[in-house]
Amino acid sequence: MATNLGSRLKRAWNAFTNRDPPGKSSYGGGYSYRPDRVRLNRGNDRTILTAIYTRIAMDAASITINHVRLDENGRYDETVDSGLNSCLNLSGNKDQTGRALRYDLFLSVLDEGAVALVPVDVDTDPKTGDVTIESMRVGKIKEWYPDDVRLEVYNDRTGQREELTLPKAQVAIIENPFYAVMNEPNSTVQRLIRKLNLMDVVDDQLGSGKLDLIIQLPYIVRSEARKKQAEDRRAEIERQLAGSKYGIAYTDGTEHITQLNRSLENNLLKTVEYLTNMAYSQLGITPEIMNGTANDTVMTNYENRTIEPLVAAAVDELKRKFLTEEARANGESVLYFRDPFKLAPVSMVAEMADKFTRNEIMTSNEFRQIIGMKPSKDPNADRLRNANISQSKEDIAAAGQAAVEKNLSGASRQLPY
Known part of the structure; x- marks a missing residue:
C-alpha cells in the first residue's frame, strides 16, 4: 500500500516542534x-x-x-x-x-x-x-x-x-x-601524591605576590612607643606600594631594606623525581x-x-x-x-596476512575483516587452506561441486512457485 502525505504526517516527529516527550510533565533535578x-x-x-x-x-x-x-x-x-x-x-x-x-x-x-x-x-x-x-x-x-x-x-x-x-x-x-x-597509605604512589601536594603548596607561596621585605629602622625597637612607630612605618610603606601604579615606595636615607623572596634549596624536587621513577x-x-x-x-x-x-x-x-x-x-x-594486530605497523600487515593464511590459522575473509575490507564472495575465501600449494583434483572437484550446489540452491529460491 502506497504511503500518502497524510499517513506520513501522522508518523512525523520533529525535535524542535515536539519537544516534550509523551506523558512527561517534569524532568526532575538538573545539573550543569x-x-x-x-x-x-x-x-x-x-x-x-x-x-x-x-x-x-x-x-x-x-x-x-x-x-x-x-x-x-x-x-x-x-x-x-x-x-x-x-x-x-x-x-x-x-x-x-x-x-x-x-x-x-x-x-x-x-x-x-x-x-x-x-x-x-x-x-x-x-x-x-x-x-x-x-x-x-x-x-x-x-x-x-x-x-x-x-x-x-x-x-x-x-x-x-x-x-x-x-x-x-x-x-x-x-x-x-x-x-x-x-x-x-604508605605506598609509593601515595607518598608521591603527598610530595606533589607539598610542592603545590610551595609553588603557591612563591607565586602569591609577597615581597618578603625586612625594613631596618635607624632606632632600637624595644619599647611600646617604638614598636608602634615601627608598625606605622611598615603600614605606610604597604600603603605606598598598594597605591602606586608601578609598585614604587620611598624610604628614609637611614633605613635599609632587605628582600628575602629568594627560592630556598631543598630536596623536594629530587624526591619527587625519585618517587616518580619508582x-x-x-x-x-x-x-x-x-x-x-x-x-x-x-x-x-x-x-x-x-x-x-x-x-x-x-x-x-x-x-x-x-x-x-x-x-x-x-x-x-x-x-x-x-x-x-593493534600494535602491528602497516609494513607488517602483508607479511602477517601471508603467514596466518598460509599456515591455515585464519581464512582470507577473516583477515580482510581485520583490515576493514568487505568479505569476498569467493567460497575459497572462507576455507582454511594454503593458497601456495596446488590442490589435488579431488579438492578442486569438491570445491566446484559445492559452488554448483550453492548456485542451484540460490536459483531455486528465486523460482516463482
Missing part, C-alpha cells in the same frame, strides 16, 4: 555537569597520577570482555547473547555504553583500590528462574561487613548518589592488583608509553605486566558472581580478548 561521571579523590585529580590512571584505564577498557560458551575441550566456541554480554559491550546503562562502563570500572578500581559492579535492573523469569542483567553501575564501597557491603551507587532515576547495602554474592567486587603499590617501574610504565612513542616490545611488556592483571581480576570476579554453577557446568564463561 554530568552527575554520574567518575571523579578521582584523595587529591589524585591535582597530580600527574591522573594521567597515569587514565592511560591504564583506557588501555584496559580497550580489551573486549565477552560472555562466551566453551566447547568440550574448554576452548572458545561462541559468544552468548545475554544481558551480561550486552552490558559489557553494548549498553551498560541508560547513560553509559559498554566501553564507558568498563572505563568507569577500571578507573574507579585504580583510584579506590576496590569497587563493586552492581546489577541495577535485573529481570527474573518466573518459569525458568533465569536471571537477566539489564543494566549495571559501578559503586564505591563505603563499609565492609561479613556477608554484605555498603555501597554508594548513582541512581539514574533520581539523579542522586545513594547508599545501599547488598550481599556480596550479588555484586562483583574487583580489587586493584596493584593495591600495595597504589592504594596503601612508581613507573613498579607499575610497569615508561615515559614512552605515556607519550605514545613506545615500541611493540615495550607495549607487550606493559600489557602483560600491567593491563592483563587488572582485566583478569575483573573477568574472574564476573565469572564467579554472575554465572551460576549450572551455567559454568554447561560451558559458559567470561573471557577477555586482546587484538594482537
Whole structure:
C-alpha cells in the first residue's frame, strides 16, 4: 500500500516542534555537569597520577570482555547473547555504553583500590528462574561487613548518589592488583601524591605576590612607643606600594631594606623525581608509553605486566558472581580478548596476512575483516587452506561441486512457485 502525505504526517516527529516527550510533565533535578561521571579523590585529580590512571584505564577498557560458551575441550566456541554480554559491550546503562562502563570500572578500581559492579535492573523469569542483567553501575564501597557491603551507587532515576547495602554474592567486587603499590597509605604512589601536594603548596607561596621585605629602622625597637612607630612605618610603606601604579615606595636615607623572596634549596624536587621513577617501574610504565612513542616490545611488556592483571581480576570476579554453577557446568564463561594486530605497523600487515593464511590459522575473509575490507564472495575465501600449494583434483572437484550446489540452491529460491 502506497504511503500518502497524510499517513506520513501522522508518523512525523520533529525535535524542535515536539519537544516534550509523551506523558512527561517534569524532568526532575538538573545539573550543569554530568552527575554520574567518575571523579578521582584523595587529591589524585591535582597530580600527574591522573594521567597515569587514565592511560591504564583506557588501555584496559580497550580489551573486549565477552560472555562466551566453551566447547568440550574448554576452548572458545561462541559468544552468548545475554544481558551480561550486552552490558559489557553494548549498553551498560541508560547513560553509559559498554566501553564507558568498563572505563568507569577500571578507573574507579585504580583510584579506590576496590569497587563493586552492581546489577541495577535485573529481570527474573518466573518459569525458568533465569536471571537477566539489564543494566549495571559501578559503586564505591563505603563499609565492609561479613556477608554484605555498603555501597554508594548513582541512581539514574533520581539523579542522586545513594547508599545501599547488598550481599556480596550479588555484586562483583574487583580489587586493584596493584593495591600495595597504589592504594596503601604508605605506598609509593601515595607518598608521591603527598610530595606533589607539598610542592603545590610551595609553588603557591612563591607565586602569591609577597615581597618578603625586612625594613631596618635607624632606632632600637624595644619599647611600646617604638614598636608602634615601627608598625606605622611598615603600614605606610604597604600603603605606598598598594597605591602606586608601578609598585614604587620611598624610604628614609637611614633605613635599609632587605628582600628575602629568594627560592630556598631543598630536596623536594629530587624526591619527587625519585618517587616518580619508582612508581613507573613498579607499575610497569615508561615515559614512552605515556607519550605514545613506545615500541611493540615495550607495549607487550606493559600489557602483560600491567593491563592483563587488572582485566583478569575483573573477568574472574564476573565469572564467579554472575554465572551460576549450572551455567559454568554447561560451558559458559567470561573471557577477555586482546587484538594482537593493534600494535602491528602497516609494513607488517602483508607479511602477517601471508603467514596466518598460509599456515591455515585464519581464512582470507577473516583477515580482510581485520583490515576493514568487505568479505569476498569467493567460497575459497572462507576455507582454511594454503593458497601456495596446488590442490589435488579431488579438492578442486569438491570445491566446484559445492559452488554448483550453492548456485542451484540460490536459483531455486528465486523460482516463482
